[in-house]
Amino acid sequence: MAGHGARGRSGGRPTLEEVAARAGVGRGTVSRVINGSPRVSDTTRAAVEAAVAELGYVPNTAARALAANRTDAIALVVPEPETRFFAEPYFSDMLRGVGAELSETEMQLLLIFAGSDRERQRLAQYLAAHRVDGVLLVSVHADDPLPDLLSQLEIPAVISGPRSEAETLPSVDSDNYGGGRSAVEHLLSRGRTLIAHITGRLDVYGAQRRVDGYRDALRDAGHEVRESLVEQGDFTEEGGRRAMTELLARHPDLDAVFAGSDVMAAGARQVLREVGRRIPEDVALVGYDDSAIARHMDPPLTSVRQPIEEMGRRMLDLLLTEIADRRPAVSRGLERRRVVLATELEVRASS
Amino acid sequence: MAGHGARGRSGGRPTLEEVAARAGVGRGTVSRVINGSPRVSDTTRAAVEAAVAELGYVPNTAARALAANRTDAIALVVPEPETRFFAEPYFSDMLRGVGAELSETEMQLLLIFAGSDRERQRLAQYLAAHRVDGVLLVSVHADDPLPDLLSQLEIPAVISGPRSEAETLPSVDSDNYGGGRSAVEHLLSRGRTLIAHITGRLDVYGAQRRVDGYRDALRDAGHEVRESLVEQGDFTEEGGRRAMTELLARHPDLDAVFAGSDVMAAGARQVLREVGRRIPEDVALVGYDDSAIARHMDPPLTSVRQPIEEMGRRMLDLLLTEIADRRPAVSRGLERRRVVLATELEVRASS
DNA sequence: AGGTACTGTGGGAGCGCTCCCACAAGTGAT
DNA sequence: ATCACTTGTGGGAGCGCTCCCACAGTACCT
Structure with a gap:
């Protein structure tokens, strides 16, 4: 800024007080205008708004927070x-x-x-x-x-x-429960019969609900629910690998896997590929989250999308x-x- | 508000003043202790620290910000x-x-x-x-x-x-320049001779530097630098697809592509696959950023890693x-x- | 003894707001 | 004309801190 000169004792940013002086009103009135109080006449409001614009006034957040006891x-x-x-x-x-x-x-x-x-x-x-x-x-x-x-x-x-x-x-x-159900129902509708589930960390409620959805979908379709088909993962790729390995050991003949997250599905896919299982011909795979990983996976991964935004x-x-x-x-x-x-x-x- | 009445002035969080009273010192001294000033005797400091602990005092950030004109x-x-x-x-x-x-x-x-x-x-x-x-x-x-x-x-x-x-x-x-160089030098060392480059947005300085590295590496290795081998992308997957399509049209015989980002490399890969080019047999591909996409790509993508953290x-x-x-x-x-x-x-x- | 320098301490004066009380002016009933 | 509201407004009193000046006490020179 060129030559600030007199400018009072300030030199810094304009304050409420300065705006008030400029608009020819009191401090309280300016505050009211700034905060959108209805109890201000139109003329006064206009005058204050003009002063605010001219001075480029911006409220000091710290002062406001201190006085009003809120932080915004x-x-x-x-x-x-x-x-x-x-x-x-x-x-x-x-x-x-x-x-x-x-x-x-x-x-x-x-x-x-x-x-x-x-x-x-x-x-x-x-x-x-x-x-x-x-x-x-x-x-x-x-x-x-x-x-x-x-x-x-x-x-x-x-x-x-x-x-x-x-x-x-x-x-x-x-709706984690519904999401789990829909994944399993989809696999059933594709003719899969031995559907395994890799869960997320079970101390996450949503992961539990997905398991519930998995179980109920099978049960409602008249399938037996075998606990040996459910293996706990931890939402990580490595966890997905580990769980998939376990599941294959117990059920070499499984024909579908519903993973509680795309990342775990990615881990599962690696294991399936290593043992020569083709996706989806031999084993169908469904993930959860519909993340970028799902779209980029080979083959692209069917996944449950949540309206996260x-x-x-x-x-x-x-x-x-x-x-x-x-x-x-x-x-x-x-x-x-x-x-x-x-x-x-x-x-x-x-x- | 329901009858505030007396208000006792306490009720809320402890203030500096209260800590001072408790420790039997002045406000300034407490402030000094809180802010780690060396000009406090050990005894006093200990007394203040005790009072702070007993009262569970936590400084009010808004007040501090207002007084000190900083926000932390x-x-x-x-x-x-x-x-x-x-x-x-x-x-x-x-x-x-x-x-x-x-x-x-x-x-x-x-x-x-x-x-x-x-x-x-x-x-x-x-x-x-x-x-x-x-x-x-x-x-x-x-x-x-x-x-x-x-x-x-x-x-x-x-x-x-x-x-x-x-x-x-x-x-x-x-070192974007060095990163670009290393990608190209690597491709040259693998025996590739017709190396294309998909750039990032050129209004990003780093993207320019990668191009410079690409050019200099080729030049220093005694190769002619052909501008038709450089196609501008925009860091997106779609941009990578577009650029790759252009490049293939101009140089059907190219045997390597250096993409300015992994995401663009992913786009390029799609196009290469669609036209039946195998990676890396027919065309070698190198990305930039070493992101999760690079690790999950099929085949896994060679990529330039920056020490971003x-x-x-x-x-x-x-x-x-x-x-x-x-x-x-x-x-x-x-x-x-x-x-x-x-x-x-x-x-x-x-x- | 008086000076000069520290060290450690207390507390006044704000920082820029919001809240709220006081009050002028206007409105309409009595 | 009086009273009772309502509307709009000004400005005092803080909010809880930091900054800084004043000053007591101690230490070490002259």
Whole structure:
């Protein structure tokens, strides 16, 4: 900036006070205009808005946060190491949904990873300092202490993927049960008869529900449900390999595999190929998540798609509502605070 | 609000003042202890620390930010739609590096996407409000106005991938030139003679440098450099397909392709397969980034790996330094503010 | 003894907002 | 004319911290 000269004692960014002086009104009035209060006359409002524009006034967030005791920020907390967060497109899609919805507001999104103990420590500090107005929790395991910490600190939170059927936090989830069912029903309709399942980590509620869907689909179709056809994985490629190896050892004659995630399906595919099984001729393969991996696999992988972006959007909705009625909150029923969205099966060459 | 009445002035979180009273010292002394000033006696320090622990005191960030005029937060700004950000592991690895380095400090990381105009608008507001102490810029195109905005607002910033050789911002980059060279030298050493190149967007400096490496490697090996062997892509799969189609039309006899990214290599692979070319027998393929796609491709893709996590770490280092010497800053030479890290070729079955 | 320099400490003065009370002015009933 | 609202407005009192000045105490010179 050329020659600032007098400029009062400031030199920095304009303050509310300066805008008020410029517009010839009081501080309170400017504040009202900035915050969209209706109790301002049209003439005054116009004058203030002009002054704001002329001065290029931007509210000081820190001062506002201090005075109003809110931060206008929410955190997306991911209790996993960064690696896994990005390995699965799940999170990025969700982030997109949240971001889209968030851009309608003045709120800011923080991304916080809490994989290591060190990071969790920092997170606890962070939350204790009330640096966010609310928290979006993603991919939380059944025994995670985080939700309790949150409610203890009275910080509004929404969880994606309830920890159990008894989840107390508002939650958004996809229909894992229905997703599991649809995968199996699809394989049955293709004439497969010996269908194995590689599960995700069973301390993830959604993974359990997929198993339930698998079982019920078989049962409802009049098939016997054999536990030896179910092998636990852990959402990793290596876990998928291990589980597939086990399953083949127990059932060399299996003709289909439903994996609880695309990444595990990729591991399974490797093993199947190593032992000379063709996909889909010998063994049909179905994954879950419909990630980039599914599309790039050879052959392309049939997979269950979740409306993850939509889930992100709904989570944010729920959270903003929580924040808005930040009061005893004992009243409202839980019905509306629990959203479940339908999945869709993307059929490709692997099945 | 239900009858607030007396309000006792406590009820909430403890303040500096309360800690001071508890420890029997003044406010200033507590502040000094909290901020690690050396000018406090050991006895006093211990007393204050005890009081802090007993009360569970956590500093109020908003108050601190207001008084000290800093935010203890930095932003990672990604001027791309979220989609691309996650499609390439580039960003997630970088994020990991930044995160690792950041956990050594008290700073907070914000992730900000500025793909759409709307988002850029919001970002400008955000920066104008000085809500962060510094900015990490990732993947910026040559004509992006963001860096100028940043320097105009006098916000410290570090860029990954300088916009040109004349980059004014401190920067961290991998050796794109060397990476391009190594890919081509590798293909030459495998006996390939007609090597094509699918470039990235040429308004990305790094993509240009890869082309330079490609050209120089051929030239130094005594090969003629034919411009018809270079086709521009745009880092997308579709772009890779298009470029590959062009190249095959011009040079049906080419025996190797160096793609400027794994994603483009994936697109190229599809086209090669469609026209019946075998990889690597007929055409050798090399990508760039060494992403998950490269490992899962069929056949697995040879690719140039950048030390991205390390880059993230170095960027943060640089930024923290910038923030620390937040003064005229005209003095320091530019040498140390420019970091270039070596790449490595990961050889797989595609070449 | 007086000076000069530290070290350690207390507390006033803000930082830029929001909240809320006070109050002027207008409106309409009595 | 009085009273009772309503609408719009100004500005004091903080929010919880950092910064910095003042000052007591101690140490080491002259």
